[in-house]
Amino acid sequence: MPLIRISPPWQLPEKRVTPEADYLRRRRFLKQMIGTGLGIGTATLPLWQQPYSWGETSSDPAIAPIFTDAPTHSDFQQVDRPVTLEEIATTYNNFYEFGYPKDIWKKAQVLPTDPWQVTVSGLVKQPRTYDLDDLRQRFPLEERIYRFRCVEAWAMVVPWIGFPMRLLMDDVDPLPQARYVRFTSFYDREIAPGPLWPPSLPWPYVEGLRLDEMANELAFFALGMYDKPLPKQNGAPIRMVIPWKYGFKGAKSVVSIEFVAEQPATFWNTVSPHLYGFESNVNPAVPHRRWSQETETLVGSGPESEWERYPTLLYNGYGEYVADLYS
Ligand SMILES: Nc1nc2c(c(=O)[nH]1)N[C@H]1C(S)=C(S)[C@@H](COP(=O)(O)O)O[C@H]1N2
Numbered sequence: 001m002p003l004i005r006i007s008p009p010w011q012l013p014e015k016r017v018t019p020e021a022d023y024l025r026r027r028r029f030l031k032q033m034i035g036t037g038l039g040i041g042t043a044t045l046p047l048w049q050q051p052y053s054w055g056e057t058s059s060d061p062a063i064a065p066i067f068t069d070a071p072t073h074s075d076f077q078q079v080d081r082p083v084t085l086e087e088i089a090t091t092y093n094n095f096y097e098f099g100y101p102k103d104i105w106k107k108a109q110v111l112p113t114d115p116w117q118v119t120v121s122g123l124v125k126q127p128r129t130y131d132l133d134d135l136r137q138r139f140p141l142e143e144r145i146y147r148f149r150c151v152e153a154w155a156m157v158v159p160w161i162g163f164p165m166r167l168l169m170d171d172v173d174p175l176p177q178a179r180y181v182r183f184t185s186f187y188d189r190e191i192a193p194g195p196l197w198p199p200s201l202p203w204p205y206v207e208g209l210r211l212d213e214m215a216n217e218l219a220f221f222a223l224g225m226y227d228k229p230l231p232k233q234n235g236a237p238i239r240m241v242i243p244w245k246y247g248f249k250g251a252k253s254v255v256s257i258e259f260v261a262e263q264p265a266t267f268w269n270t271v272s273p274h275l276y277g278f279e280s281n282v283n284p285a286v287p288h289r290r291w292s293q294e295t296e297t298l299v300g301s302g303p304e305s306e307w308e309r310y311p312t313l314l315y316n317g318y319g320e321y322v323a324d325l326y327s
């Protein structure tokens with residue numbers, strides 16, 4: 001398949017980033033286009049911009065509108081920074097199963113995402129296995145514009161489409177003994193072997209939350225972003241989004257969710273317990289061993305050496321929602 005090379009994002013004719021107003025206007029415009037049945041010619045678009053790409057069902061025009069129709073949650077319509085350009089958020093990624101470089105989006109296109117199943121098991125009254133249709137139909141989709149902060153001190157603002165984790169919890173009904181939740185990403189060494197070094201990385205990628213963190217209003221499962229199903233490089237077909245924690249807490253391409261009694265071992269915490277704590281809430285006062293966390297750069301806000309710097313906020317600015325979890 002021919003890959004279309006795009007210019008570096010800061011050379012795009014649009015502004016460096018998409019102001020909220022423009023983003024919202026574009027969203028309404030797209031809805032109208034779909035409403036009137038006027039498709040936009042998409043064959044020439046790069047892979048990650050094509051409207052619907054869950055494998056075999058990608059030609060099903062009935063599916064795409066559920067993403068554009070998802071209402072924007074009134075509390076999460078904007079943040080105090082511009083929404084990151086889609087072209088940036090989908091080409092500057094961490095997905096180590098496909099290697100270390102930020103441009104793994106090309107390699108990630110081999111991720112098989114259809115069929116897909118998410119198994120929910122462990123200390124629950126109603127163990128369940130969801131396929132993609134179950135996930136899309138059982139849980140009402142909404143849009144939320146969230147800040148995103150990687151432990152590497154870069155940040156983005158992403159319009160996610162998905163549903164609160166709380167709804168899935170209610171659906172499986174955790175037992176009283178359940179105190180933690182363990183989330184496991186897709187792993188298939190034949191398809192995505194991960195970096196060759198170090199050879200001992202503890203695959204698969206596993207992340208964990210306390211039960212009350214998962215129940216928090218902000219904890220979210222994303223099925224889409226920018227009105228479209230998630231691109232593979234961003235963790236298709238379903239990923240965690242925990243906006244008050246560092247980005248690595250948000251496992252991509254989730255296949256298993258287990259309710260457990262004890263704090264689970266996680267990927268990064270196993271690699272380096274003192275660098276990557278289980279909790280890993282965004283906190284400007286706690287430096288990484290090799291860099292300060294006091295400020296962060298906004299990805300895509302110009303050529304990389306000139307990215308805008310902002311102060312890091314405790315809990316990534318979401319203290320009002322989560323601070324009482326940690327008092
Ligand atoms: N399975 C898996 N999930 C993952 C990662 C990964 O390497 N593998 N990287 C994490 C890190 S470090 C970050 S910052 C975010 C990046 O998400 P994005 O590429 O959509 O911005 O995904 C997180 N989830």
Ligand SMILES: [Mo]
Pocket residue numbers: 094150151152246247248
């Ligand atoms: Mo990260």
